[in-house]
Amino acid sequence: MKTFKSKIDWWLxxxxxxxxxxxxxxxxxxxxxxxxxxxxxxxxxxxxxxxxIKYVIVGKILKIWWIKVEIQTIRKIYKTRNPLSSPALSLDRIAIVYNKYDEVLISPKNKKEFIDELLKINPDIVVEI
Incomplete structure (x- = not known):
């Protein structure tokens, strides 16, 4: 189990x-x-x-609050500053595209380490950061 905290925009x-x-x-x-x-x-x-707000990798599952994403279904990760409501405390976000049309916006404090952990489980993820 690996836990990543959310980055916080203190101005927010x-x-x-x-x-x-x-x-x-x-x-x-x-x-x-x-x-x-x-x-x-x-x-x-x-x-x-x-x-x-934290992001937890347990085995092959990514847990984001009540959302459970099978890491094998993640297709793409890209950088975004989209202000839509999401489990992220910063506008310095990444979008995770999984399944066919699902997407979640998050803001891990250490993005590189977080993405590297996901790539260890699913090396087919397209990363656009």
Whole structure:
């Protein structure tokens, strides 16, 4: 089993904190504490989700959150900065194309080591980075 953590764009984390900071502070100043507690709870859940983003290679399976990809079905890996929602905490991403039409965007901290591990299992993967 090999685990790779997600790369983190700290400016993205800063934006999320700023977006939630306003309603939290406003709720405290206006004595609407339910608003502040709700926003803090949501911010906490986002923090927990962020801390759980990792990519795990177990045998011939790549696990990305609840997604399980058979490494033998991976056809192509390419670099992207696509901002679509995905299990990636950075816009410095790679796209993994698997099966016939499936694709997932991820942002491993150490891309080269991650791709090398995948290539050990499936050397037929086309890498465009």
């Amino acid at each position: 984390v800063g934006i999320i904190i700023i977006v939630f900071a306003y309603p939290i502070i406003d709720g405290i100043l206006s004595k609407q504490y339910a608003l502040s507690y709700t926003m803090l709870a949501i911010l906490g859940l986002i923090g927990i989700m962020f801390s759980k």
